[in-house]
Amino acid sequence: MINQHNYTELVNQIDYNALPEAVQKGYDFVKKSTNNYSSWAVMQQSDKIKQVIELYFKKVESYLPKPKKEKAETPKREPVAKKEKVVAQKVTTAKVSKPTENINFSERLIEEIKLIKRFVNLQGKQKTQEDILRFITSLQKAIVEKKVRKTSVYAKEIEFIQDDLITTYNQMGSKTVYHINQNKLEELASIVGAEKVFPSMLYIKKFIGLVGKSGIKQKATALKTQLHNAVSKGKITKQDKYADKLNEIFVTLTNFLDNPTQKTIEITEQELSGLNDIVEGCNCNMNGFDSPIPKVMNSMDFANMQFNTIGLKGKWFNLIGDPSPNFSTMVFGKPKMGKSYLCIDFAGYLARNHGKVLYVAKEEGLDFTLQKKLNDKDVKHENLFVASELLNDLNPYQYIFLDSVNKLGLSAEDLTALRKRYPHKSFVFIFQTTKDGNFRGANSFQHDVDVVIEVPERGKAVGFGRFSQGGEVGVW
Helix, strand or coil, rough: CCCCCCCHHHHHCCHHHHCCCCHHHHHHHHHHCCCCCCCCHHHCEEEEEEEEHHHHHHHHHCCCCCCCCCCCCCCCCCCCCCCCCCCCCCCCCCCCCCCCCCCCCEEECCCCHHHHHHHHHHCEEEEEHHHHHHHHHHHHHHHHHCCCCCCCCCHHHHHHHHHHCCCCCCHCCCCCEECHHHHHHHHHHHHHCCCCCCCCCHHHHHHHHCCCCCCCCCHHHHHHHHHHHHHCCCCCCCCCCHHHHHHHHHHHHHHHCCCCCCCCCCCCCCHHHHHHHHHHCCCCCCCCCCCCCCCCCCHHHHHHHCCCCCCCCCCHHHHHHCCCCCCCCEECCCCCCCHHHHHHHHHHHHHHHHHCCEECCCCCCCCCCHHHHHHHCCCCCCCCCECCCCCCCCCCCCCEEEECCHHHHHHHHHHHHHHHHHHHHEEEECEEEEECCEECCHHHHHHHCCCCEEECCCCEEEEEEEEEEEEECCCC
């Protein structure tokens, strides 16, 4: 029989992963309430807690490994005492399996991902009350400063982290070994594993730190060697967004080191500004041009630049022109005027001709109404996907429709963060309107997008924006 006196001895024989979720909760509760089994005083303090723990003892007994039977003795050999095999508890760390596909690379991690990563790294580590309090303070500061919002894609994960940290802080002694629920750990680690910083960013930052300084020959030599090794060992590949920029840095370092009279690394203010923009995550112009555009250009050179466009045709070209592959659109109109029909029709056109589309139907959900619209417009296609909630990972899709922004609870800052996180995706934001026909939300919504489409009356859509002087099409 398991009791408080022998539980510490037997706990290492329990395979946590084999426990049902209800028993796992009991396991986690006992671990925290006894401060990692160092004190069982809680059983004397509360009869209710004592009953809960004793009930857990009874449930977990059946999950202890059964001792193996000893083999029968034989006259040919002296019997050898067989050691009982003990199944050690698996201590899961943050290094769980990571996704190999659909990794979202960016210039920097958003605040939510940084906090989730920091929390995952607590697993199995001994922490003091001061450590946990410091984390709670950092998290609450990020919320107060609106770096983390309730409308964030990861709002539920952040809320779980905050609750878990506070619960642990209130129940722990001066120190504790932090333990995260196995299922939740895998879920959070999967989120962290899907978000990566471009490997090139490390070397770009180091290079910026050397520019304009003297006495850095040794550091420049070390950086050049690191760049060479990173490429030769496959850490930097041509798929890295800034691989070409690293080639330029390598050449600059080589020229600097080959010239004994050159005291500092010299690059133009324009080049340095471009590198700083990359590091700050600002290299995401909305014109479909991948390379950094200088802040100042000769008008003749600018007039001859080639920009990528999607290649819209027919009524969609007449409505909004031919936008870049990462355009953003705002659609608004009074209820029942046809804005959802219009957007579903547009989503079907993009799916048939230009790539994968995700239509987030928060307004209606995945119900008969949405099905009817898909069938009425005859737009069902293998490249068109529908969802009732905004997904954590938008990498598989090129075009994302949010119907509606208001129902999803997204602010202007959330939409800006979403576009920065996915700078090469196109977004269509659908807004509810008041009885007067004005869209609900801050005026900044209208100024931050490339295209605005209004459905002012039933069956009529009017578009205007950066890619067209304005057009008009029928919804039905």
